[in-house]
Amino acid sequence: MAGSHVYTDYHPRWLRRQVSTYWWLEKRDYFAFILREATCLFVGWFVAYLLLMVKAVVGGVGSYQPFLDWSATPWVLTLNVVSFLFMIYHAITFFVAAPQAMVVHVGRRRVPGNLVLAGHYVAWAAVSVIVSWLLLGA
Amino acid sequence: MRDHITLQVARYRPEQESEITFDEHEVPCPKDWVVLDGLNHIKDHVDGTLSYRWSCRMGICGSCGMTVNGEPKLTCATFLADYAPGPVRVEPLRNFPVIRDLIVDIDDFMRKLARVKPWIVRQAEKPLAEGEYLQTPDELDEYKQFSMCINCMLCYAACPIYGLDPKFIGPAVIALAQRYNYDSRDEGSADRMTVLSEHEGIWGCTFVGECTKVCPKHVDPAGAIQRYKLTAALDSMKSFFLPRGA
Numbered sequence: 001m002a003g004s005h006v007y008t009d010y011h012p013r014w015l016r017r018q019v020s021t022y023w024w025l026e027k028r029d030y031f032a033f034i035l036r037e038a039t040c041l042f043v044g045w046f047v048a049y050l051l052l053m054v055k056a057v058v059g060g061v062g063s064y065q066p067f068l069d070w071s072a073t074p075w076v077l078t079l080n081v082v083s084f085l086f087m088i089y090h091a092i093t094f095f096v097a098a099p100q101a102m103v104v105h106v107g108r109r110r111v112p113g114n115l116v117l118a119g120h121y122v123a124w125a126a127v128s129v130i131v132s133w134l135l136l137g138a
Numbered sequence: 139m140r141d142h143i144t145l146q147v148a149r150y151r152p153e154q155e156s157e158i159t160f161d162e163h164e165v166p167c168p169k170d171w172v173v174l175d176g177l178n179h180i181k182d183h184v185d186g187t188l189s190y191r192w193s194c195r196m197g198i199c200g201s202c203g204m205t206v207n208g209e210p211k212l213t214c215a216t217f218l219a220d221y222a223p224g225p226v227r228v229e230p231l232r233n234f235p236v237i238r239d240l241i242v243d244i245d246d247f248m249r250k251l252a253r254v255k256p257w258i259v260r261q262a263e264k265p266l267a268e269g270e271y272l273q274t275p276d277e278l279d280e281y282k283q284f285s286m287c288i289n290c291m292l293c294y295a296a297c298p299i300y301g302l303d304p305k306f307i308g309p310a311v312i313a314l315a316q317r318y319n320y321d322s323r324d325e326g327s328a329d330r331m332t333v334l335s336e337h338e339g340i341w342g343c344t345f346v347g348e349c350t351k352v353c354p355k356h357v358d359p360a361g362a363i364q365r366y367k368l369t370a371a372l373d374s375m376k377s378f379f380l381p382r383g384a
Contacts, residue, residue, distance in 0.1 A: 014152075014235035014236065014237060015152070015156075017158075023302075026208070029346070029351065033344075033347070037344065100358065100360060100361035100365075108276050
């Protein structure tokens with residue numbers, strides 16, 4: 001069944017078509033998928049940034065103030081804003097996927113997917129409120 | 139509304155051609171004609187050599203899957219009038235070798251399907267005297283969605299991962315494995331896990347999600363795969379933390 005087979009009667013030659021290098025530009029959904037895959041680098045950056053921040057906090061004022069100054073530089077600020085936007089994109093696509101991956105039962109009844117999705121958004125909002133209160137209110 | 143529409147039909151005649159070419163035909167376009175009716179019209183009245191698969195005409199057999207204007211579709215459930223004023227381009231399903239015209243070779247799928255034992259596996263059959271294996275409506279609901287799969291291959295044609303890596307076991311096979319895994323009468327999930335947990339099994343899927351979008355029976359293969367990833371990950375953790383069993 002190799003592509004090099006020459007056609008003979010009763011032994012057809014299969015046509016094998018190559019997937020285009022630019023297959024991800026053929027459909028909006030494919031592009032959204034590739035965007036999600038490629039931008040995981042920004043998620044990685046956010047994790048690294050968080051670890052650097054923890055390290056700076058542990059080091060006291062002497063290391064935290066330089067960290068803040070470094071964070072205020074234009075390129076770090078720009079990188080963080082872009083990363084934040086992609087983090088939101090990842091959070092939303094993750095939430096959209098959640099009902100497909102998580103089937104929740106309450107007793108013998110299956111919880112509808114929309115409720116699972118809503119639960120994620122409620123949890124996100126709750127965590128955001130708590131974090132905001134800690135940062136601004138405390 | 140126009141009463142005819144142009145069909146651009148892919149032709150591949152291996153004894154003559156090494157690439158796909160297109161024939162154009164004007165076919166009637168009454169509002170109740172589907173793409174398959176257009177193809178049948180061509181075969182019956184214009185060119186009897188056109189080759190394609192079809193059988194039931196009602197979205198049950200899964201034979202007539204083709205690419206219609208770039209999208210994988212069941213041609214028996216795709217109305218010509220929805221594409222007016224045309225043209226409508228009909229090609230073989232993507233990601234499969236083409237045998238002739240609109241016919242693709244699905245042997246790869248058939249081989250993979252058999253590997254996941256898509257039937258009810260019992261470690262020991264109970265005696266006939268004990269009667270049927272009873273099941274409640276709730277237990278039926280657990281797998282019914284996955285049992286709607288008609289093996290039409292649209293999900294494979296929509297999956298870029300399968301196109302790029304044909305070793306990937308693919309959406310329908312995993313959905314059908316899950317159909318039996320979630321069946322209360324089945325005892326074969328451990329056998330299936332061996333196959334599904336391979337690198338080319340569930341982990342090959344990067345959740346593009348197109349399989350679910352194109353599925354004409356709302357099976358949600360992408361959901362089946364993600365649910366199984368969770369199952370396999372939990373199973374792996376259990377065997378790590380509880381090596382002697384729970």
